[in-house]
Amino acid sequence: MERFYITTPIYYPNAEPHIGHAYTTIYADTLARYHRLKGDDTFFLTGTDEHGQKLQRAAEKRGIHPKELVDEMAEKYKYYWSLMDISYDRFIRTTDPDHEELVKEAVTRIYRKGLIYKASYAGHYCVDCEKFYSPGEYLEIDGKPYCPIHRKPLEWLEEETYYFKLSEFEDYLKKVLEDHVYPRSYAHEVLRKIEKEGLKDVSIARPKERVWWGIPLPFDPDYTIYVWFDALLNYLTGIKYREDPETFNKYWPVAHHVIGKDILWFHTAIWFSMLRALDIDPPRKVIVHAFLINRGLKIGKSAGNVVPIDYLVERYRGSDGIRYVLMRLFNPSKDVDYTQELFDSIYNSELADTYGNLVRRVGVLVKKKLGGRASSETIDAELEQAIHKAYEKYQESLDSYEVSPAIEAVMEMLRVANAYINREKPWEKNDPSRDLYSLLETVRAASIMLYPVTPRASTRLAEAFGYTIERLDDAQPVKGREYTVNEAPILFKKIV
Template sequence: MSGKPFYITTPIYYVNDVPHIGHAYTTIAADVLSRWHKSGGDDSYFLTGTDEHGQKIQTVAEKKGITPIELCNEVVQNFERLWKALNIQNDDFIRTTQPRHEKVVQEIFRRLMASGDIYKGEYEGWYCVPCETYVPEAQMAEGQTCPDCHRPLTKMTEETYFFRLSKYAGPLIKFYEEHPDAIMPKERYNEVVSFIKSGLRDQSISRTTLKWGIPLPGDEKHVIYVWFDALINYLSALGYPEPGEKWEKYWPAARHLVGKDIIRFHCVIWPAMLLALGLNPPVRVFAHGWWTVEGEKMSKSLGNVVDPFEMETLYGVDPFRYFLLREVPFGHDGDFSELALVQRINSDLANDLGNLLSRSLQMIDKYREGMLPAFGAQTELDKEIETLGEKTVADMDALLDRFAFDDALKALWAFVSRANKYIDETEPWKLGREGDVERLDAVLRTLWEALRLSAVLVAPFMPDTAARIWSQLGLEGEPGAGARAAWKWGEGGEGIKVNRSGILFPRIDIEKWKKEKEQRDLEKRAKLDPTAFFKYQEPKPQIEYDDFAKLDLRVALVEKVEVVPKADKLYVLNLDLGNEKRVIVSSIRENYKPEELEGKKIIVLCNLKPAKFRGVQSNGMLLAAESPESRYEVLTLLTVMDDSIPAGSRIS
């Protein structure tokens, strides 16, 4: 394709979970931008993909009893199915386990090592296992927790390779001061610049405690840090650094869409890596907000997680795409409501766009037997519609350059509303009764032109809807690549017969919908019945009382809790059992902070045979229950509520 290059990317999605509304939101937005630029004649290239290395992938795979690559292959299919369901037209899909990616990551590592921007050292710091990143003490949240996910941090020391991030603080500030639109929205720009000015530390970019990653060239006891690896996908997909590959054309025009939680990686670490390679930072990084559901945070246990597959099935892909980008200003947090989606379908799609198409084609059928009138003399009112159409094209182009999807759709709907009002102003039915053929032809042609332009402009957002409008207007094909560039008011249309065929968007009966939704919600809640959890647990064989009597269960006071170095889930608990002190090792670190345990009275099995964990001998086992809301991960300690019961008391 000829035209101005435009390169748009989503973040590559981590494959430790199924796709959700956040994945859909970012990818639909990128798809719209790519389609918009292709419609305008630009040479657009759209990349998405999956991030498949790191501790979380390894851990989940181990729990499932499969290899990490088997897990990745399984989950990737869910993303590919969702993109097909959401009508996503990405030009490439990158996986970080692909040889083409691993080759580029290792080559970039070698180049930065040779230039002195990577060096070997030892790192000690506070590490967040879920986010797989070290957190400087100045940025830790309350209680030594991660500022992003708010989970407890772990003190770790390990041999590592460092990227000289500190070297690029000055160049980054200079770049952002010269390019104030390189980070959007503005509050994210201010956040990043402030962060850089507070001082940058060299970044650890390798791990020795992990096996599931890209081997570090020349020192294969290390694997390359998952974020360093992942960021490079934007170049590896373009064939960097081979001469003549796509990166030479597209990289200077790179734009990234990301969630606001990963803004620092994309606006601090990534551009510093690019500067070290002698490449330009991205033209723009836009960080969008997060979704809640009817005022509440999405939670599997609450059953309110929005499933994009379900929304597409219930309401259709185009209404879902339209709603996500129209309902909330891009960059702000949004609240998802099915009722709001239904109301958008009824008002914007059925009443406005659908009604304009239905009324206009009905009159062309009635007064001209479906044949499109020739373009004739225009009145000032007709020219007003044409001028507004041309202005709408320019306004949407400027707004989408700044990723203002909701404002772009508002501009388009203002044009659709004006065209509906034009019908009432010109009264074609009256012109037909009076036999004013010339004026009636001009009105019908103006309405057809307004619909043709509406189809071109709505196509990136709702491609199937645009194709249906295109077909009903009597046009061949669909308004895809080049359609906006080729569009001109009043040009063509000779000999066209419209093809009125069905309602574009049937209205949804609100009362009937409410009853159906109530039934769906009841079914979801039934699936979340905590008692269902226990149905999955096979009962154990019956025992005699003498078997139970062998268990030495006692009350223990937790005096001190320490982490086990280089162990993600283990705590060492120092216990007071009344007449003795004991140490046990427990894998409850993911569920409790040390301060939440210290001072508690818990129940311990004291006559369990001692065992060693990471070199620490454990003399006993605490008692805990698995949560029915998340039966594989959440443990709740059995504690003693009555504080008068002394430590060491036997339980029988």
């Protein structure tokens, strides 16, 4: 049996999730559902990254303890993921006790290997990024340093801290990066940065007096572990690295991390080095995607261009419509521009017309012409071929992490079926059994292949046409099946 382990980044819950989080999470969910449909032993991890100064300050502002704040936010994430039909196996929170234990153990092991040391640091610091900026990285406004992301003044900070010896791992990274990043161009981006700037050691702790909301550094209680170092280790906690080596060894070799391109450096240079320091191989793949943008900017709270999930669910009447459109547009290399017109037009032309309308016509005809029962010992060769072609292209695409071409393959098959019904006019025939059976086989195949993207519509169609969705293999056409069509559903109502 094949196995598959997939993760999303754990999100920083300083605000509710929006369309940008959904873009990443639905993609991971689609791959998880695809692998389950193939029969693979699959584990899907998502969650929230709950420590750090930003959350500490947000809680202080509201006069509550940070734990209260993150408890509230974690519930919101879970709520929105249930609205979006995200089928995670574990929702991890970095405040979970098993995670905190793992982080302490991991940092101690790396320290004992001599890969963590204490030294002082001074520099310009952004509280919101929780990051030091060096000259050349920050903006200068009126001669003063500003955060390039938040566009607010940087604070001057001088402190003793603990460093992780990232510089030790240069040769290692050069050897492994290319094979473990998809698309490869992102690995080249990281390699160019290493080539240009070299690998500098990174601070992995913060003085407790400034940042107390985090996991204490086990070998120096005056310090809190830096939020990034803590967060990355969630990928090990999720599959029980500490308590259950068997589970860990089962899933780690097939680990896939889905990330946006803005966190590429942390998930490659830093994460691969941390793993190496723990004698753990890199994940099978870090799958990187470009941004979803709105009015030219990456969607986010600070850019003020957020599209809320509630709004999308209402507009597209449930999760399927928005899941479909986001996956249809999903692009690892190019930014995708959100516009309502574009989203509506994809929803209407592909889901409502090409797919939904065909299903409705086939259902109505089977009921009217065949009394709701259809079977045939032969299938139209053109449709049979269209199904096989789609099935191959679909698998080939998803096996190489490409969702949009997989969906396009199914749509192409459905376009062939639409042309077929218009040309054959089964409503004019005395016995259109063979035509309608061939069309039923086509829409059944579509519903199975689209199940990872539009699980609700696929389930609804299967119930209406009297079959079940169990395995991807079943998408291939067969002869002599008995259909009992009890309803001609309208799967997607058009947006006007």
